[in-house]
Amino acid sequence: MELLDLSAVELGTAIREGKTTAVEAMEAVLAQIEQKESLYHCYVRVDREGALDRARAVQKKIDEKELSGPLAGVPVAVKDNLCTQGMATTCASRMLENFVPAYSAEAVRRLESAGAVLIGKTNMDEFAMGSTTETSAYGVTRNPRDPQYVPGGSSGGSAAAVAAKECFFALGSDTGGSIRQPASFCGVVGMKPTYGTVSRYGLVAYASSLDQIGPLCKTVEDCAVILEAIASHDEKDSTSLQRTDTDFTAGLVQDVEGMRIGIPRDYFGEGLDGEVREAVLKAAGVLKDRGAVLEEFDLSLVDYAIPTYYTIAAAEASSNLERFDGIKYGYRAQAQELHQMYKTTRSQGFGPEVKRRIMLGSFVLSSGYYDAYYLKALKVKAMIKGAFDRAFEKYDCILGPAAPATAPRLGESLADPLKMYLGDIYTVSANLAGLPGICIPCGTDSRGLPIGLQLLGDCFQEKKLIRAAYTYEQSCRE
Amino acid sequence: MSKEYETVIGLEVHVELATATKIFCGCSTAFGGRPNTHTCPVCTGMPGSLPVLNKKVLEYAVGVGLATNCEITRYCKFDRKNYFYPDNPQNYQISQLYLPICQNGWVEIDTPQGPRKIGIHEIHMEEDAGKLVHDSWEDVSLVDYNRSGVPLIEIVSQPDMRSAEEVIAYLEKLRLIIQYLGASDCKLEEGSMRADVNLSVREKGSDQLGTRTEMKNLSSFRAIARAIEGEKNRQIDLLEAGKTVVQETRRWDEAKEDSYAMRSKEDAQDYRYFPDPDLAPICISDEFLEEIRAGQPEFRTEKMKRYREEFDIPDYDIEIITASKHMADLFEASMALGAAPKKVSNWLMGETLRLLKEKGQGPEEIRFSPEHLTGLIDLTERRIINSTVAKEVFEVMFEKDIDPAGYVAEKGLGMVSDEDALLAAVKEVIEANPQSVQDYQNGKEKAIGFLVGQTMKAMKGKADPGRVNELLKELL
Numbered sequence: 001m002e003l004l005d006l007s008a009v010e011l012g013t014a015i016r017e018g019k020t021t022a023v024e025a026m027e028a029v030l031a032q033i034e035q036k037e038s039l040y041h042c043y044v045r046v047d048r049e050g051a052l053d054r055a056r057a058v059q060k061k062i063d064e065k066e067l068s069g070p071l072a073g074v075p076v077a078v079k080d081n082l083c084t085q086g087m088a089t090t091c092a093s094r095m096l097e098n099f100v101p102a103y104s105a106e107a108v109r110r111l112e113s114a115g116a117v118l119i120g121k122t123n124m125d126e127f128a129m130g131s132t133t134e135t136s137a138y139g140v141t142r143n144p145r146d147p148q149y150v151p152g153g154s155s156g157g158s159a160a161a162v163a164a165k166e167c168f169f170a171l172g173s174d175t176g177g178s179i180r181q182p183a184s185f186c187g188v189v190g191m192k193p194t195y196g197t198v199s200r201y202g203l204v205a206y207a208s209s210l211d212q213i214g215p216l217c218k219t220v221e222d223c224a225v226i227l228e229a230i231a232s233h234d235e236k237d238s239t240s241l242q243r244t245d246t247d248f249t250a251g252l253v254q255d256v257e258g259m260r261i262g263i264p265r266d267y268f269g270e271g272l273d274g275e276v277r278e279a280v281l282k283a284a285g286v287l288k289d290r291g292a293v294l295e296e297f298d299l300s301l302v303d304y305a306i307p308t309y310y311t312i313a314a315a316e317a318s319s320n321l322e323r324f325d326g327i328k329y330g331y332r333a334q335a336q337e338l339h340q341m342y343k344t345t346r347s348q349g350f351g352p353e354v355k356r357r358i359m360l361g362s363f364v365l366s367s368g369y370y371d372a373y374y375l376k377a378l379k380v381k382a383m384i385k386g387a388f389d390r391a392f393e394k395y396d397c398i399l400g401p402a403a404p405a406t407a408p409r410l411g412e413s414l415a416d417p418l419k420m421y422l423g424d425i426y427t428v429s430a431n432l433a434g435l436p437g438i439c440i441p442c443g444t445d446s447r448g449l450p451i452g453l454q455l456l457g458d459c460f461q462e463k464k465l466i467r468a469a470y471t472y473e474q475s476c477r478e
Numbered sequence: 479m480s481k482e483y484e485t486v487i488g489l490e491v492h493v494e495l496a497t498a499t500k501i502f503c504g505c506s507t508a509f510g511g512r513p514n515t516h517t518c519p520v521c522t523g524m525p526g527s528l529p530v531l532n533k534k535v536l537e538y539a540v541g542v543g544l545a546t547n548c549e550i551t552r553y554c555k556f557d558r559k560n561y562f563y564p565d566n567p568q569n570y571q572i573s574q575l576y577l578p579i580c581q582n583g584w585v586e587i588d589t590p591q592g593p594r595k596i597g598i599h600e601i602h603m604e605e606d607a608g609k610l611v612h613d614s615w616e617d618v619s620l621v622d623y624n625r626s627g628v629p630l631i632e633i634v635s636q637p638d639m640r641s642a643e644e645v646i647a648y649l650e651k652l653r654l655i656i657q658y659l660g661a662s663d664c665k666l667e668e669g670s671m672r673a674d675v676n677l678s679v680r681e682k683g684s685d686q687l688g689t690r691t692e693m694k695n696l697s698s699f700r701a702i703a704r705a706i707e708g709e710k711n712r713q714i715d716l717l718e719a720g721k722t723v724v725q726e727t728r729r730w731d732e733a734k735e736d737s738y739a740m741r742s743k744e745d746a747q748d749y750r751y752f753p754d755p756d757l758a759p760i761c762i763s764d765e766f767l768e769e770i771r772a773g774q775p776e777f778r779t780e781k782m783k784r785y786r787e788e789f790d791i792p793d794y795d796i797e798i799i800t801a802s803k804h805m806a807d808l809f810e811a812s813m814a815l816g817a818a819p820k821k822v823s824n825w826l827m828g829e830t831l832r833l834l835k836e837k838g839q840g841p842e843e844i845r846f847s848p849e850h851l852t853g854l855i856d857l858t859e860r861r862i863i864n865s866t867v868a869k870e871v872f873e874v875m876f877e878k879d880i881d882p883a884g885y886v887a888e889k890g891l892g893m894v895s896d897e898d899a900l901l902a903a904v905k906e907v908i909e910a911n912p913q914s915v916q917d918y919q920n921g922k923e924k925a926i927g928f929l930v931g932q933t934m935k936a937m938k939g940k941a942d943p944g945r946v947n948e949l950l951k952e953l954l
Contacts (some may be wrong), residue, residue, distance in 0.1 A: 082526075083525065083526045089525070091525075094885040096525065099525065101519075101524070101525070101526065102519065102524075103519055103524075104525075105526060187711075200526075200528060201526065201528050202527075203526055204525040204526045205525075205526070205756070207755070208755035208756050209755035235530065236528060236530060236760045237530075238526050238528065238529070238530050238531065238756060238757050238767070239755075239756065239758055315752060316752075318560075318750075319558050319560055319570055319752070322562065322568060322569035322570055323523045323525065323559060323568045323569055324525075325562060325564075327564045327567075327570055327621070328522060328523065328524075328567060328621075329524070329525075338564070339562075342562055362750060363787070365560075365750035365751075365752050366748050366750055367748045367750070369504055370750075370751075370752070374752060451512065
């Protein structure tokens with residue numbers, strides 16, 4: 001048994017059956033990190049000693065039958081914008097280089113009480129702003145499928161860590177595609193649940209109305225199990241929903257007979273790479289062979305998704321990031337006077353992409369522009385939601401690519417931010433409309449880079465997505 | 479002055495709500511804790527923390543809105559007001575701009591020209607900021623976040639007031655309503671009620687508003703009245719000199735009785751208000767509204783009416799007693815203990831007001847309990863102490879809320895009921911004062927007063943003067 005090749009659920013089973021232990025699993029992961037990390041740099045922090053201590057403590061509980069869940073003893077990596085008690089949480093920013101939270105994010109806390117063992121914190125775009133993990137203040141992460149390429153972002157470290165077997169699964173956050181796009185680029189499974197399904201408490205906010213936490217993992221089964229573990233109604237988060245349908249593993253059924261799948265023509269037009277298009281449509285064909293009913297349709301408003309997203313996300317970010325001022329925690333620049341201290345701290349503490357979005361957001365909220373930009377964006381957001389509502393009257397899910405192309409080379413993207421923003425075209429709508437979306441691997445391009453298939457569902461319809469994704473995944477294995 | 483001017487005043491009143499916990503977290507709102515001990519990740523703006531609305535804040539805000547005839551906004555939201563300052567841990571204040579909880583209300587005040595309605599533009603909920611402590615010795619500034627997140631409501635009036643007297647009447651009215659609701663103690667001096675005055679002047683008869691200024695740092699009714707007078711005169715002087723009033727925020731300096739400009743409209747900040755995405759919009763249900771409506775207390779007007787029907791005490795007394803929630807509560811609790819209305823009212827109108835005035839205190843600061851007041855009345859009724867002793871005991875009770883019965887027993891202040899001892903004392907006084915006896919017997923009724931006084935003195939005050947009077951008359 002090659003431990004590192006096991007999925008999270010397979011490892012959990014092996015540990016429960018006594019074929020291996022949480023400690024052995026952690027040692028295997030740490031050895032892999034030792035070997036691969038200098039090349040890939042998936043992590044900003046690996047807590048070796050702590051990880052082994054935690055693995056021993058969890059194994060003891062497993063031995064004493066206190067822990068018996070599917071994730072008990074399974075090593076997990078957590079994106080560095082999720083607070084971890086006693087472990088630095090930097091958002092890959094110089095601004096928070098010394099910030100050690102006194103509390104853990106609710107999602108992390110739930111995973112830990114399910115027996116998952118924290119390895120360390122994964123690299124990301126600074127404050128989750130970026131699509132390549134190149135805006136991190138602590139160096140770039142490389143794509144384990146080919147180190148000349150980016151892993152995607154912003155949860156690039158989490159996706160790469162799963163792909164490089166430097167963890168068994170990871171948590172990421174998705175504000176405009178930050179779980180689904182790196183999953184696509186690294187050839188792993190990633191899911192953003194319906195807004196409000198996972199508590200945002202302890203997630204350092206980028207855009208509060210769009211942020212959701214979700215899993216990055218090896219299989220659809222892992223995805224359902226992890227999501228089931230982290231979904232909760234949390235009184236500490238006013239936007240957290242009370243759901244009674246979070247038995248996501250019930251969706252692990254190989255059956256798409258009669259499932260209505262809509263294929264938006266707007267997602268397959270100009271700008272989509274030919275190889276990606278081919279692979280995604282081929283995947284659609286697999287589902288059709290399994291009995292799904294495919295239909296092309298016009299989703300509409302797709303061109304408006306990017307400007308709407310960047311207006312709302314930047315507006316919220318400009319306010320959310322105001323608390324990083326050098327007063328209470330984090331980086332502080334020396335200055336003679338208060339406002340100079342604010343300016344210097346924020347000028348030196350934030351990287352260029354973060355500053356760009358703060359400026360953009362401050363602009364769209366400023367007096368005289370609020371109605372023209374921010375308010376208009378909110379109206380378009382509602383219209384986009386309306387377009388999806390109409391689509392889901394007809395379809396169980398919507399199928400398309402997760403990104404217009406496979407991973408770009410390192411260093412290619414940041415020079416032209418606008419082009420980088422346009423790469424989010426297929427993912428941002430799910431955040432604007434609060435919808436769940438899953439991305440699973442569906443082949444590779446001629447350079448061997450992974451291509452991702454994205455399925456979008458109506459709010460609360462994660463199980464349909466899991467069913468379709470599981471059916472496709474299992475069909476490919478046969 | 480060549481022209482006649484009219485002053486136009488609107489008020490922004492901040493009221494600190496009397497909730498046990500803060501508006502968006504579970505931290506205590508108690509005053510006076512050591513710095514940063516009533517704090518948590520939420521009220522110190524830690525990364526990843528999220529606000530959750532304290533429902534009690536909403537209940538109080540709606541209660542005040544209903545009591546001031548406001549429309550309640552059934553779908554309301556919180557907005558972020560963005561500005562950088564160290565006392566504001568997130569660098570935005572969670573407040574309400576676009577959809578405040580209450581709108582379009584009014585309260586009625588009494589003026590020499592008769593009752594007048596003062597419009598309320600809106601009432602909104604918001605969080606208080608922390609406090610900066612400047613340590614000039616160490617040359618540093620420190621922040622205390624204990625106050626950060628303490629709930630406030632801001633009551634914004636229409637520019638309907640025309641004089642300092644109307645402003646004071648309006649504030650008194652608001653204060654009474656809010657105190658009756660138990661939503662706040664509304665102490666200006668301690669900052670649980672703060673008023674900013676927006677003032678402009680215009681020629682009498684004009685329907686155009688003049689340029690206004692906003693006056694801050696007003697911590698007493700006296701300061702408000704003086705600041706209004708000062709600002710009105712300053713603006714009129716400017717206009718008379720052919721100059722213009724600049725729209726600006728001014729700070730009142732109570733010691734110098736003068737104001738100075740803090741910032742003008744030109745450097746006014748752009749707060750970039752937008753709806754707070756961390757807080758779900760609030761939908762007020764019919765049930766919630768009904769619950770608040772049903773739980774509204776008896777306000778002053780209704781209370782006065784009821785007192786007139788139930789208690790045989792003068793109208794003046796009723797006005798004074800109901801002008802303070804605390805005094806009205808004290809009065810009603812004493813009634814519940816079976817005390818006579820007039821007796822209780824006499825103590826409140828007489829000694830209580832006298833001592834409050836002497837100590838410069840307000841009726842909210844009355845410390846003695848209704849049990850002890852009733853106890854004291856009982857002691858006089860049962861002739862255990864006379865009225866002079868009662869006043870002495872009351873003064874101690876006013877200070878320390880002692881139990882009068884226990885105090886009288888402990889200090890031996892009870893009247894001597896031993897008839898023989900009293901008779902002996904009376905006889906001695908008659909013997910020692912033949913001239914007064916003579917006068918009395920010659921028809922000078924007043925002379926007996928002197929003899930009563932002498933007897934009381936001999937008894938060290940512990941005799942019933944009525945009984946002394948009787949004995950003297952018998953013997954003479």
